[in-house]
Amino acid sequence: xxxxxxxNVHGDILVGPHQMSLDITNKCNLRCxxxxxxxxxxxxxxxxxxxxEVLDFIDDISKLKLFNFCFCxxxxxxxxxxxxxxxxxxxxxxxxxxxxxxxxxxxxKKTAKNLKDAGVDRIQISVDGARPCTHDKLxxxxxxxxxxxxxxKNLFEIGYDPSFAFTPTSFNIDEFEDVYNLLVSLxxxxxxxxxxxxxxxxxxxxxxxxxxxxNLQYRQLVKKIYKINSLKKGPKIQWGDPIDHLIRFxxxxxxxxNICIDNCVILAxxxxxxxxxxxxxxxxxxxxxxxxxxxKGLPRAWEYTIPRELAKNIVCIxxxxxxxxxxxxxxEEKNLFIDLIDDNLNxxxxxxxxxxx
Numbered sequence: 001x002x003x004x005x006x007x008n009v010h011g012d013i014l015v016g017p018h019q020m021s022l023d024i025t026n027k028c029n030l031r032c033x034x035x036x037x038x039x040x041x042x043x044x045x046x047x048x049x050x051x052x053e054v055l056d057f058i059d060d061i062s063k064l065k066l067f068n069f070c071f072c073x074x075x076x077x078x079x080x081x082x083x084x085x086x087x088x089x090x091x092x093x094x095x096x097x098x099x100x101x102x103x104x105x106x107x108x109k110k111t112a113k114n115l116k117d118a119g120v121d122r123i124q125i126s127v128d129g130a131r132p133c134t135h136d137k138l139x140x141x142x143x144x145x146x147x148x149x150x151x152x153k154n155l156f157e158i159g160y161d162p163s164f165a166f167t168p169t170s171f172n173i174d175e176f177e178d179v180y181n182l183l184v185s186l187x188x189x190x191x192x193x194x195x196x197x198x199x200x201x202x203x204x205x206x207x208x209x210x211x212x213x214x215n216l217q218y219r220q221l222v223k224k225i226y227k228i229n230s231l232k233k234g235p236k237i238q239w240g241d242p243i244d245h246l247i248r249f250x251x252x253x254x255x256x257x258n259i260c261i262d263n264c265v266i267l268a269x270x271x272x273x274x275x276x277x278x279x280x281x282x283x284x285x286x287x288x289x290x291x292x293x294x295x296k297g298l299p300r301a302w303e304y305t306i307p308r309e310l311a312k313n314i315v316c317i318x319x320x321x322x323x324x325x326x327x328x329x330x331x332e333e334k335n336l337f338i339d340l341i342d343d344n345l346n347x348x349x350x351x352x353x354x355x356x357x
Contacts, residue, residue, distance in 0.1 A: 016064030016294055017261070023268040024054065024083055026074040030103055031140045031203070033211050034167050037276065038202035038331055039074045048268045049286075051082050057266070057285050058086045062093035064291070071100040074268065080111060084118045091119035099124070101165070104151030105144055112151075112158040124163040124194070125152060130178035138169055138211070149186070156187040163191035164235075168198060169211040173221055177228065184234045195225070196240035200321040201277065202331045208321070243314055246275055249302035250311040260299040264290065271335065274301055277320055278310040279328040282340040296341045304345035306338060 025048055028039035049057070061069075069090055071083050087098050099122040100115075115123070127148060129135035135145040155162050164183055166176060180193060198204055198212060213221075225237045249261070265273045271281035272293060282301055283293045301307060313324045323329045328336055338345055 016061070016066065016291065017264040017299070018067040019070070019263040020061060020066055020068075020266070021070040021072050021263070022054075022057075022266045023073055024071045024076050024086075025079050026268045027078050028073060028075045028103075029078065029105060029141075030075070030144060033138050033140055033207045034169060034198060034204045036199040036201040036204055036331070042202070042331060043334055044267060044269045045074075049270050051079075053270065053286065054082060054086060055089070057270075057290065058089050060285075060289050060291060062090055062095065065094035066090075066096065068097040068099060069095050071098075073101065075103055075106070076100050077102055077106040077111065080106070080114075084114055087115075087118040087120055097121045101126075102151075103139070103144070103148060104155070105141075105147040107151030107154055109154045109157065112154045112160070116158050116160070122163060122191075123155060123160055124165055124191075125155075126165045126167065127152075127179055127183065128167050128169070129172045130175045130182050134172045134175055138167065138172060152183075152186055161187070161189055161191045164188065164193045166193060166195040168195060168213050168218070168221055170213050170217065171211070173213050173217045176221055177224055180228060180234070180237070188235045191235055192238050193235050194238045194240060195221075196242050197317045199242055199277075200317065205321050243277060243317065243320070246277060246311040246314050250308040261301060262299070264294075264298065266290070271337070272298070272340075273335075274307050275311070277314055277330060278307070279324065279330045279333070279335050280307060280310055281335045281337055282307075282345065284337070284339075287339065288341050293340055298340060301340065301345070305348050306345045306350065309348060 026037065026039050026042050026044045028035075031040055071086075076083055083100065090098060098120045100120055101124045104125040125148065127135065128138045129145065132145040135148070136142055139145075152162065166179055168176070176195070183193065197218065200208065200212075204211065222239060225239050228234075229237055261274075265276070266285060267273055267281070270285045272283040272285070272290070273281050282298070310324065310327070313322070314320060328334055338350060344350060
């Protein structure tokens with residue numbers, strides 16, 4: 001660990017993260033217009049962790065007895081057999097909760113039951129319109145809406161009360177209340193409905209002229225959310241801020257020396273990401289184990305200079321689409337790799353000397 005990093009009480013006490021997510025694949029059966037990580041087409045899909053590497057990683061982190069582990073993507077159900085085996089191993093070793101996100105187009109009844117039997121506790125499904133023409137337009141696939149609705153019905157039938165995600169765009173944002181009512185009619189009760197501003201990365205950055213909502217549309221949406229939540233008659237709607245963590249971690253670490261990360265994000269190729277919105281990864285689980293990274297300072301990673309300096313470039317949603325000078329473009333180019341264990345994340349000249357690999 002770098003000598004400039006001071007003792008962090010919370011970071012030193014935690015033996016591992018409370019929460020962890022793994023992009024089990026970045027491959028996808030859809031090509032959604034808004035996809036922030038360009039699933040199905042990005043640079044990672046040809047260098048993903050093998051089944052053996054994923055299961056070795058799962059066995060490693062099972063020792064930590066996490067509070068929550070989430071399978072993300074891409075579309076995780078493209079590797080459903082691997083996901084189910086990984087879930088069984090996590091559950092049998094004491095992980096409290098297993099979650100996953102999916103577009104649900106591949107969620108037949110057998111798959112839903114297998115997930116339930118394996119121990120997947122929570123499932124989040126993306127629904128981006130109340131009508132086939134709207135949802136399918138954003139998902140860039142005819143028939144996606146009907147398949148997603150059938151997948152949702154299959155989950156309700158097997159005993160899930162799933163959560164949902166809605167991505168606001170210029171052409172679907174006025175349907176949000178109808179989407180909410182549709183999900184309630186299908187059986188949604190306690191699962192959250194999450195929505196947040198459009199992330200201006202990946203395919204979204206290439207389609208902004210046709211999909212970006214106006215400021216007025218966003219204001220109207222937020223008003224609807226407050227109105228619906230005030231009725232307290234159905235699932236709670238969560239309005240998120242995707243860049244909140246960038247501001248909090250780079251600023252609070254200065255005033256509170258015990259601020260530490262209690263979550264960890266692993267990309268489909270094994271890279272460890274502090275944020276999907278800056279072009280930096282701080283290690284790879286094929287190089288060192290996640291436990292080694294944790295013990296060498298991962299929970300205190302935002303105390304280092306380079307992550308904080310890169311985060312300064314993003315202070316609002318609009319900054320997402322800007323390219324940081326002399327840095328790789330997020331999603332479109334390979335991230336800068338500066339290993340937490342082997343390199344110096346305080347050496348700001350490092351980002352000028354080292355090329356992305």
